[in-house]
Amino acid sequence: MRWFLTVLGVIFGVAVFLFLDYALPSRQTVRITNTYNRLTEIGANAFFYASPDTGTVQNAQGQRDVRFIDTVRQNNKPYVYRNEDTGWIWPPYFKYDSSNLHAQATDLKSTAAAPQWVNVTSYGWRISWLSIYPNAISVRPVAGPDVRPFNWPAQLILALIGAFLFLIWRMWNQFRERTIDPAVRSADEAWDRLDARADAARDHIASEAQGRVRRWWNGIRGR
Structure with a gap:
């Protein structure tokens, strides 16, 4: 999956470069x-x-x-x-x-x-x-x-694009910190609690099964 995302990122970067090279x-x-x-x-x-x-x-x-x-x-x-x-x-x-x-x-x-x-x-x-x-x-x-x-029109446009991308990056980081990261932590904690309960239930079932087997075996041996 990582190589696919890498290739996709390279293709996107080349497309953006060609677009700017043509239009600027x-x-x-x-x-x-x-x-x-x-x-x-x-x-x-x-x-x-x-x-x-x-x-x-x-x-x-x-x-x-x-x-x-x-x-x-x-x-x-x-x-x-x-x-x-x-x-x-x-x-x-x-x-x-x-x-x-x-x-x-x-x-x-x-x-x-x-x-x-x-x-x-x-x-x-x-x-x-x-x-x-x-x-x-x-x-x-x-x-x-x-x-x-000096090609100031192209430099100005690139500066505006850079400022816009920086703004988008900041907004995404804030959204991730305020919304996505807490949701991920909450999901991880819920998964950990569920996993712990599953482990406890599995241990309890195993213990009960062992106890029943032991009682059955002891009954057979007449103890």
């Missing part, structure tokens, strides 16, 4: 090379795109007109963002300014000869073989490629 905002310093719209086929990866409730429109072939932002990181490796509204659904970024963000990103395009570095706040993963892209939330210029703004 991240920040990267990059250089924007291109911005464009593209008809993108939405299929099994629909979970990683905006919900239709945000006003997105798909044609009969399951294609959606999605805005993209091409960037290059400091190590010269490409990194592509999508730019979609999130609406009020999931995740709760309440983003409705994808058009404005697209215009801002277009204005910040630059070349390797005259780079303009920007810091992009986004959420999500980049998985090439599944055509999954992180969703850009905001873009702002920075002084250079080595600038790493």
Whole structure:
């Protein structure tokens, strides 16, 4: 049973880590090379795109007109963002300014000869073989490629989650100390009393049986 609980705990921990890694905002310093719209086929990866409730429109072939932002990181490796509204659904970024963000990103395009570095706040993963892209939330210029703004939104959310979990832990401990532990002690004491009575009854029955056997044997022997 212990190994099963251990495996269950590990699976739960990994699921929580992946959930937070996907949903929490991240920040990267990059250089924007291109911005464009593209008809993108939405299929099994629909979970990683905006919900239709945000006003997105798909044609009969399951294609959606999605805005993209091409960037290059400091190590010269490409990194592509999508730019979609999130609406009020999931995740709760309440983003409705994808058009404005697209215009801002277009204005910040630059070349390797005259780079303009920007810091992009986004959420999500980049998985090439599944055509999954992180969703850009905001873009702002920075002084250079080595600038790493502090990711205070993610740290604040983690702090709130930690405080909430600590509160739940404290409430559970108080509930256990006030309700569960006394009930367990009472049940243990009742079980001990019942066990003691059972032992006494068993000893009494054994003694009575031995006495009867002895009297029967003595009667046979004529004593």
